[in-house]
Amino acid sequence: MAKREYSFYPGCSSQSKASSANYLKSTKTICEELDIQLNEIPDWNCCAASIGYAGGGELPRMTLSARNIALSQKHNAGQDIVATCAACWLATRETKERLEHDASILDGANQALGEIGIKVESDIPKTRHMVEVLIEDIGYEAIGSKVKRPLDGLKIAGYVGCQTNRPFGIDGESFENPRYLDKMVETLGATPVEKYDKKVSCCGGALMFSEPEKSQALVKDIIEAAYDGGADMIVTPCPVCQMNVEVYQGHINKTYGTKFNIPVVYYSTLMSVAFGRSAKEAALEGQMIRAKKLEDLAK
């Protein structure tokens, strides 16, 4: 298989010792396995995520992503931009659409970029989530063929969440019941939780910081539904989902008298383990709630 190359946009949370550093690590592991080369966009910047709206407004927000796009065009010409973070992907893709369809945004962004001597060229590259690369370019079958250590006996709730699912979503999937995480779980030899009814519910996103009680109530339902489906763990494609669902379980237990203690992992962690890689390469040490069953498998 020829090496596939992508222009990679890792995003703030994946930086060294940042909240999803483990996501980046396991992603790198699976890319090795699948012969994917990620070429980081040089000196990329924050996308402002969704919550950036109030401080930034429309044009400054779009300009941030426009800078990443322009840098990608300049340094990684001809390559699709790939992001692992749902918010990074969404913000960049949204910006791509507005740049393409709104001449005044394009003009404004280029004026601002002019200050640093770059500009958005025509033919903006496709902007994709890592999951799309795995499903569309690699395929379930090829992923399955790499499995050395099937995740037998594990039951996993595929929590898709919001921003990899809406408003763009993954091609061929429905907004209300996307199946790709379940298919991925199956491909790796584990059993997906069928009818996981909080699959696409919101975890509160950035409002976990500003409205913690309201957001934790949402997370409580997400975890409860996973337990109801008999899940051993939850898998997600989004750093915000991962963090919100994993790290507040202690608080939620305190508030609601629940006894939640369910690991929340990235698909890349699952894949790394199934591909036969070590616990370290799967970044299992990054789990605040240890994924013991995966650790046992990875021994």
Add this chain to the structure above:
Amino acid sequence: MSNLNQTMLEKYRSNFLKEVEANVEEGEWVKMCMQCGVCSGSCPMGPHWAHPPQEIFMMIRAGKREEVLSSDSMWMCTSCYNCIARCPRGLPITHIMHGLATYAKRLGLVPQEQPTAKFAQRFWDNLSKTGRVNELKLGLSLYFMNGFGEGIKTALKMKDVGMGMVKTGRMNPMEILGGHSCKDKAGIQKMLKKAFEIEEGKIAENKMG
């Protein structure tokens, strides 16, 4: 009352819808709402909105300017995009909510102590300083946004989360001293300054218009 607010109020005196169309991100879509209410029923924070999106749209048409712009409803948006996915009319509801919130902020009409408004501003300030988010500083600034005493309390409450993150290699206490940054920090600030200028220019144009 801010100057801009006074100016806009006078300019659009009788027509809040026109004001929204001209000044709010994706505001020209507001008139296309057909009042089915699917957005309100799809919002994860639905129970906490004083006025769900459907109602906000109707209030805009009914000219309830003050009530809309000083409402904390749009600040409840988690950006989950469920309303956008489900709106049968294809209204970019999430963006309109963001746009209304931004516009309210510009006019100085955000309710006092609106936590999401404050957090969103801190987030922006944090990222625009170096081009990348410093999660530790962001978290701390958030804890202390309601004063020092309150901050210590929150920080203690969050201690287990913080410790857990440090232990799992997902947070670095040393970030407090500087931390991640784009190399071209200065360039990013210049670029953003320009983008703000252009946006201000547009608003000024509308003010005259």
Add this chain to the structure above:
Amino acid sequence: MKIGAYVCKGCGIEERLDTVQLASVAKRDGKAAIAKEHEFLCNADGVAMIQNDIDNEGVNRVVIVGCSRRAKTEAFSFEGVAITRANIREGVIWVRPDTDEAQETTQEMADDYVRMGCAEAKHMKIPDASGEQSLNRHILVVGGGVAGMTAAIEAAKAGYKVDLVEKSGQLGGVLGQLYKRVPAKNGLQGPVDTNVEQLVHTVEALSDITVHLNTTVAKTEGAPGRFAVELATESGSTSEVTVGAIIQATGFTPYDINKLPELGGGKSPDVVDQLAFEALAKGAAGGAIKRPSDGKEVKNVVFIQCAGQRSDQKGHLPYCSGHCCTTSIKQAMYVKEAGGDATVLFDDLRTPGAVGEDFYRAGQERGVTFSKGKVSEVQANGSLKVNFTDLILGEETAAEADMVVLATGMVPNSGPDPYAQLELEQAKADGNTDRVATLEASLADAPASILNLDYRQGTDVPHLKHGFTDSHFICFPYETRRTGIYTAGPVRRPMDIGQATEDAVGAALKAIQACENAALGQAAHPRSGDLSFPKFRKEGCTQCKRCTVECPFGAINEDEQRYPQFNESRCRRCGTCMGACPVRVISFDNYSVDTVGQQLKAVDIPDEFSEKPRLLILACENDAYPALDMAGMTHQEISAFARIIPVRCLGSVNTIWVTDALNSGYDGVVLMGCQKGDNYQCHFVKGSEMAHYRMSKIDDTLSQLNLEKERVQTFEVSITDIQRIPKIINDMETLIGEIGMSPFKF
């Protein structure tokens, strides 16, 4: 007469039944001259065997012992002979369990169906057309609006001659009064030209269309294929045309806004209905619309939807007129176009049709304000103020307006209710002076007759609801209760221009079909192609008028001596007259008191102590019988004691059949017809209703016989009642088990 009975052994029949015995029953009890078995009767060889007997052995009554009469109709269609079916597949083996215990009663069931098939065959005749009229390719269209003009054009294009009658001095109707119309395609483009001039021009250019302006219909007599119509002009001159069929496209009148004073109707000249607003817009021709009171250019118009309609208030219209939301959106766009503001106050905004939703969007895009609000009052003191409850914001509020447009509903332009005329006649005969007074008053209020039909049952096409003419909305949408007369456009149901156009095309095709059917002497649906028609023995007739009054289609007139005149081509062959006739002098060649009566008498009735009751099921062939077939296909179990006879319509059931059945020792009788009443599903409109009425009086007969009244039951069923119908029959078996067997067994 020579009966040939043919027993099919295929489809598992041979495995379940003694077919040798079936053949011998046909010979012994059914008096069949020939009885043969065949492995696979509907294949070419089986069909050839039967045809050979017809050709060479003189068989002229064919009894097919096998599948249902609804199956294999093409294989079993032999010219020149009467054909009956003994349904032992769907009707017997598929509804009975394949067990040893059930074997005996299952065989008995099949034996009986063979006896019944032979008995029916014996009493059937082969129908032929009456030859009452020849082909008349000429159609009368009443009404010169969009529906009437379209119908005329379509008929003319199909090679028919058309007389188009219009009461006013010009063609165009409501379409001609509009400034613009909602487009037929691409709603986003907003209002478009009506192009009414082009339509009028097309009518005038077609040489096969004769237009009669300022003309009305003074008299209509005859039947499909031979309607004689007298046309009267305003000036008093008359002329006569003979046509094969008639299309009535008389349109609608807007509901009178003077009945809506709370909405300002009649209180200010600036409160108008939609048609009046069209006139103002047409006058302005794209410029600013000027209001009636003072000629001021209107800057702000409020449209109030559902004004006096979709309302249960007395005097209001209970229904939705369908077009009014889209019409208001269109008119609001006129206002926006001229630089004004327009607000549409609605409760439910309904924009049906392919363009509706896009047209609504076009209105929104152009800045029309839409508010979900319920109007409580329009105050008209100089300026107009509309008070309403905002249903989204939940508050009382108000809007100022230069003009208010009330979206009122469509009132159909139909003639007076013929049933009221009939009832008046009856009330007069009964000497019921109060009723006479009430009916005379209501008829005095009624509009003038449109068709002036010279029919026994009144001057015009009957109404279904709210003055709209009939529409069997699923099966026969253009049909009225007068064969050969079709209504199209808003006189039939509320509709918009696009729907009226489509309606007119449909009506034109139905009218053409009626002419062709009449020429061949065959029935229209649902008995399409049937050549039989009612025949009666005049010497036995008591001139009781039941048939002339009960015919759902007003087909039967009376001659000077008050004997019925049947008018074959008006007849739908339902047999309601046959069911009504107390002296049983009415029959069809292939369907008569005997064809059914002899079947039920042919059934073997075991004695009182056999524990084998007999249930007679008279099932309407339109819904109940197909549902029974489907029950068979899905293997629902049906009582082995049921003997099912299909009837053309429950209306054709003569009470003598029920009395005969009870006298012969049947333990229970079940009648199954279609839904009756306002939402009728009865394929013959009133047949099911008549049957229910007649059966409600059967209790007297039962008490005379000293029988429990539960033994005779009538049900409304639908074609989807595949589980319910077997249950009804099985419940009757259970009931007989409880109340005991009939003592009338011999």
